[in-house]
Amino acid sequence: MRAQRENANGGDDVNGTRERYLEAMGIQAWERRVDLPGLRPESAQVPDMPQAEPPPVVAEAQPPVSPPEPRLPESAETRSVASLDWSELKARVAECTLCELHAGRTQTVFGVGAHDADWMIIGEGPGAEEDRQGEPFVGRAGKLLNNMLRALGLRREAVYIANIVKCRPPGNRDPKPEEAAACRPYLERQIALVKPRLILAVGRIAAQNLLDTDVAVGKLRGRAHRYGDAGIPLVVTYHPAYLLRSPEQKARAWDDLCLARALLEEEA
Ligand code: SF4
Numbered sequence: 689m690r691a692q693r694e695n696a697n698g699g700d701d702v703n704g705t706r707e708r709y710l711e712a713m714g715i716q717a718w719e720r721r722v723d724l725p726g727l728r729p730e731s732a733q734v735p736d737m738p739q740a741e742p743p744p745v746v747a748e749a750q751p752p753v754s755p756p757e758p759r760l761p762e763s764a765e766t767r768s769v770a771s772l773d774w775s776e777l778k779a780r781v782a783e784c785t786l787c788e789l790h791a792g793r794t795q796t797v798f799g800v801g802a803h804d805a806d807w808m809i810i811g812e813g814p815g816a817e818e819d820r821q822g823e824p825f826v827g828r829a830g831k832l833l834n835n836m837l838r839a840l841g842l843r844r845e846a847v848y849i850a851n852i853v854k855c856r857p858p859g860n861r862d863p864k865p866e867e868a869a870a871c872r873p874y875l876e877r878q879i880a881l882v883k884p885r886l887i888l889a890v891g892r893i894a895a896q897n898l899l900d901t902d903v904a905v906g907k908l909r910g911r912a913h914r915y916g917d918a919g920i921p922l923v924v925t926y927h928p929a930y931l932l933r934s935p936e937q938k939a940r941a942w943d944d945l946c947l948a949r950a951l952l953e954e955e956a
Contacts, residue, residue, distance in 0.1 A: 769873040770880070774803060777877050781854050787870040789855035789863070795822045799850035799878055806952060807847040808884035809833070810875070811927065812893035813863050819856035824849050829928040833890070836928070840945055848882045850875060852897050868897050879916070886952045887915050888945075891927030898922060909944050912951055921955060923948040 764776040772780060781796050797814040800823050809825070817827035825833045834844050853863040853871045863871075879887070889895040892905045899913055899922070908924040915922040925944035926937050 769877050772877060774881060777874065777881070781874050784854070784871075784874075787853075787855075787867040789853060789857060789867050792858045793855040794819045796854045797822055797824050797851060797856070798854060799848065800824060801844070801848035802846055803848070803882060805846060805848040805882055806885040807837075807842065807948075808879065808882055808887045809837075809847055809849045809890060810887060810894045810898065811849070811851045811890050813851045813853040814856040815860055815929075816856070818851075824851050825928070828932055832928040832931060836941065836945060839942070840949055848878070848884065850878050852894055862893055868893070872897075876916075879920075883918075884920060885955055886948055887920055887922040888948055889922060889924045891930065894927075895924040899924075909940065910947070912947070921948075921951045923951065 764772060764779065767776075769777065769780065778798050781798050784790060784796065793814075797818050811824060814824060815827065815829075817830075818824055824830075833849075837844060837847060852868050852875060854874060855871075857863050857867070887898065889898050895905055895908050896902055898915055899908065901908070905924060905926065909926070913922040913924065914920065923944055925948075926934075926941050931938050931941055
C-alpha cells in the first residue's frame with residue numbers, strides 16, 4: 689500500500705498513470721516547478737526601487753528671542769517720594785508743579801536745620817520774605833521763633849524747620865486742602881528722614897493738617913498729641929506771626945514750649 693501511495697503522489701515511474709487519472713477527472717496535469725539557478729520568483733524579480741528619502745525634518749519656525757532688556761536703576765525722577773534721600777527730595781521739590789502754588793513762587797522753600805534734630809518745627813507755608821530768601825521762618829516772625837527756641841536753650845541750627853506747603857500761597861492766603869495734600873508726601877519724607885523726638889506744630893494750618901482735624905488751635909494747644917505710626921509726641925502752639933499781633937498770648941506759647949520740653953525729657 690505504501691508503495692502504491694507513493695506512486696499515486698507522483699513517482700516518476702508512474703507519470704503516465706497519474707496523467708491518465710487526472711485527465712479522466714478533467715484536471716490539467718501539473719508540472720512541479722523547478723527553480724533554476726539565477727532565476728528568482730516573479731515577485732522577487734521586481735528591480736530594487738530606490739528608497740525614497742524621508743522628507744527632511746524642518747524645524748518649526750521660532751519667533752526671534754530678544755535678549756533681556758538690561759535693568760537700569762530707577763532714577764530719582766521716577767522713584768516714590770518715600771524712597772528719596774535728602775538731596776533727591778530737595779531736587780524733586782524744586783521741580784514740583786503738583787499744585788497751582790508752583791505758578792506764583794519765586795522758589796520753593798524746602799526746609800532748614802539739622803537732619804538729625806530732636807525737635808522739628810512745622811509751620812504752614814512760606815510768606816513773602818521766605819519766598820524771596822528760600823528759607824522758612826525768616827523776617828520778624830522768624831526772629832521771634834528764634835528767641836523762643838533760645839529761651840529753651842536751643843539754637844535754630846539744632847532743630848529742623850519745615851512747612852506744610854513748600855510754595856508761597858498768593859497774598860499769604862491759607863493753603864487749600866488739595867495743595868496741602870499734594871505737598872504732604874514731601875513733609876512726610878522729611879519727618880521720616882529726620883526722625884524727630886518731638887514735633888512742634890505752629891499755627892492752625894500746621895496743627896489741623898498734621899492732626900487731621902478742624903479743631904481750633906486754642907483747643908489743640910496745652911496737651912500732648914501723637915503723630916503718625918511712630919507716635920511721635922506733638923505739641924501745638926501759636927504761630928509767631930500771630931504772637932506778633934497778639935503778644936498777650938506769648939505766655940501761653942511759652943507754656944506750650946515748656947510742655948514740649950517736658951515730653952521730650954519724659955521720652956528720653
Ligand atoms: Fe509742589 Fe508743594 Fe509747591 Fe504744590 S506747594 S507745587 S505740591 S512743592
